[in-house]
Ligand SMILES: Nc1ncnc2c1ncn2[C@@H]1O[C@H](COP(=O)(O)OP(=O)(O)OP(=O)(O)O)[C@@H](O)[C@H]1O
């Protein structure tokens with residue numbers, strides 16, 4: 001890329017430490033006007049930390065931040081936003097209980113003497129950006145793509161020169177992703193500088209002008225995306241050759257035969273989201289469920305796990321070992337051996353101010369139905385240590401709180417918290433969202449080991465290569481029910497996708 005003389009924003013020798021340990025160390029980074037810059041690296045590499053320093057969310061321990069050549073010391077994100085730097089977080093920062101319009105004009109409501117004015121103004125603004133979002137809706141009602149539109153709108157509204165996205169595409173459908181990158185190109189054409197973090201390497205190679213790679217908090221390289229390929233990126237991320245057999249099943253590994261029927265649902269229905277859904281899952285194998293976001297996959301899983309209730313009448317049945325079940329609370333499902341590992345880790349997955357060990361212990365307690373402090377502190381520690389090791393959870397300290405972990409490592413804690421319950425049926429909802437290439441492999445190995453151990457493993461994913469690689473049988477969900485089943489031999493990406501959208 002031909003880069004103009006002056007960067008829009010840059011960091012010189014930036015470091016950030018927590019209790020004396022470096023999260024990023026001596027990192028240089030720059031972004032030019034009209035540039036799309038991808039930031040890549042393994043879980044815990046320091047990507048979120050670096051971007052938070054750019055956006056005034058945290059202060060560098062050492063080093064200096066410049067905006068258009070001027071040294072900056074942002075007090076907080078609001079300060080950075082005033083200066084023209086907006087950040088869209090890994091977990092959304094919108095206020096869920098407020099409307100779209102209130103979120104857009106947060107802190108500026110005083111300029112509107114009536115709510116109506118606020119809505120009209122928001123409506124016009126969103127329309128001007130071609131965003132189909134109703135400004136009067138509560139943000140809690142929006143899907144991931146729409147929430148992102150609101151965040152982008154807020155950035156544009158503040159005339160941001162720099163917009164930073166932390167894993168923006170993780171929960172978008174293929175069409176929404178296309179739309180998102182089209183938007184980035186519109187911003188680029190206006191001279192906005194864009195930084196985005198992603199674990200989907202192809203995405204970065206295809207849409208970024210330049211790529212920066214961090215590893216263990218250090219800057220490894222910055223290069224034109226056109227001069228890189230997937231191998232080079234992975235090599236730089238992990239620091240060694242990681243043979244890229246991620247999504248190709250090991251030669252000779254046979255699909256597993258089905259064991260006993262462990263769980264089945266019949267005519268399961270919930271409002272208009274789950275509609276007469278029927279299927280079974282078997283022990284000793286992995287059942288993959290593919291469906292686009294919004295196809296009812298997650299709701300079906302949540303009904304099974306007692307998190308959400310099916311319709312009171314004509315809601316269908318859930319059978320575990322042939323016996324009908326109707327759980328009133330998730331603990332009942334857990335005590336019966338059903339684990340559901342949520343896609344929405346921030347809201348449902350863990351207690352963020354507790355340590356890794358305490359979270360795993362909470363999972364243990366829920367399974368045994370015991371309360372209080374029955375596990376001794378030393379036993380609690382050793383159970384935690386075991387899981388931290390087997391899932392390779394990385395934190396700066398053993399006693400780290402979950403909120404202090406990187407996104408991908410939080411996901412691992414959510415998994416550990418459920419597996420400590422020794423379930424017989426385990427439903428993973430998007431198990432590798434936000435997880436780096438190396439850790440995807442580890443999690444896939446874990447899922448395979450669970451199935452080999454005889455568990456009924458269900459993997460819900462909207463990532464086709466993941467479904468094709470893992471599944472012993474593949475179910476496709478569309479508009480609230482399973483519409484097709486494929487054996488892995490028959491299945492192709494095209495056939496599955498066709499079933500999912502038609
Ligand atoms: N508030 C905090 N307190 C202590 N350690 C922290 C805190 N925030 C981040 N860290 C640590 O800093 C390191 C870098 O984390 P960061 O969130 O930047 O990683 P990341 O590259 O964004 O990873 P991911 O892809 O998993 O989101 C990690 O080891 C993390 O545990």
Ligand SMILES: [Mg+2]
Pocket residue numbers: 047048049090166406407408
């Ligand atoms: Mg992160």
